[in-house]
């Protein structure tokens with residue numbers, strides 16, 4: 001199969017969808033890999049590293065998109081990229097469609113087959129292609145939150161660990177999945193007082209056992225959320241209902257209950273955000289203030305640590321890319337129900353129910369596209 005890897009064009013997105021090592025694995029299996037010139041530069045992979053692996057470097061992005069059978073990306077396609085997709089072409093990347101109606105309709109109109117990293121499942125009930133970036137974003141969320149608490153960013157001027165004689169900050173993490181656990185671990189390591197709220201008792205039990213009480217676990221209800229809002233200096237939004245738009249857990253009215261200069265880091269922003277006042281921001285201007293509360297809502301947090309993230313992403317995606325290339329998309333998805341869960345759009349049809357629900361579009365069963 002001919003696989004094309006374009007340079008990412010989202011604001012301050014420095015990741016690339018394939019490392020030279022990943023390209024080498026595909027080439028060894030007889031596939032063709034084309035990489036757009038300088039696509040890996042931001043992640044520390046010069047064009048020569050891809051050439052040495054045997055890949056072709058393509059200067060003209062239009063040629064790359066026109067000739068490749070499958071396009072491998074990191075972020076959801078931007079408008080210029082949607083326009084380049086063609087019927088029958090495969091797109092394999094993060095899509096987060098439930099947060100983006102225009103993108104959803106654009107992909108439907110393209111006629112392409114679009115497989116989302118973030119809805120692929122595994123036998124343990126996890127999301128194996130979202131997890132590596134969730135680990136990165138969870139860890140970064142506390143760095144971002146700590147920075148946002150500084151006065152110059154509009155924060156309350158609080159140091160997360162405090163100092164001897166001054167109490168540490170209170171950090172609440174809403175959603176104790178991969179992002180939430182990684183954020184809580186970082187906050188704990190920095191000496192903050194950490195609470196995780198989740199709707200899943202089973203998940204809270206795992207976390208309680210793992211951290212032996214060092215992290216408080218609280219079942220998430222309207223009442224416990226209100227208490228967290230009143231007490232916290234930093235709140236990390238990390239909930240997910242896979243493939244669906246994030247529930248709005250903190251409304252604008254509730255901001256009035258927070259301490260002035262407190263910080264909301266909405267990691268769930270790529271699924272639309274879990275705070276009513278969240279709107280997607282970029283690494284160029286990551287935060288803004290509403291009613292005295294600092295909001296950090298960067299939708300591609302891992303792009304800022306592109307080297308680490310690119311390696312972690314390729315580690316997770318490569319087995320799926322190999323299956324796709326070796327077998328073709330229909331056979332690869334027919335052989336693996338977890339991979340099939342990644343199919344969001346095929347030949348003008350929506351194949352993911354939660355996205356359909358977000359926009360009132362009828363969805364068909366993904367396996368109906370395999371016949």
Ligand SMILES: NC(=O)C1=CN([C@@H]2O[C@H](COP(=O)(O)OP(=O)(O)OC[C@H]3O[C@@H](n4cnc5c(N)ncnc54)[C@H](O)[C@@H]3O)[C@@H](O)[C@H]2O)C=CC1
Pocket residue numbers: 118127130131133134135137174175176177178179180197198199200203220238239240241247266267268269270271298299300301302
């Ligand atoms: N902004 C960024 O750069 C990035 C954003 N993300 C996003 O972070 C979000 C979280 O991802 P993961 O941690 O991997 O998901 P996950 O599935 O591992 O965890 C989500 C957790 O939320 C809990 N939850 C669901 N609804 C809830 C509710 N109403 N109240 C409390 N808890 C609730 C679930 O029980 C689960 O434990 C996703 O939207 C993901 O796309 C991930 C990576 C990068």
Ligand SMILES: CC(=O)C(=O)O
Pocket residue numbers: 075094118130133134270299300301302303
């Ligand atoms: C998951 C995601 O949206 C990201 O890594 O940017």
Ligand SMILES: [Mg+2]
Pocket residue numbers: 076096099100270299
């Ligand atoms: Mg987005």
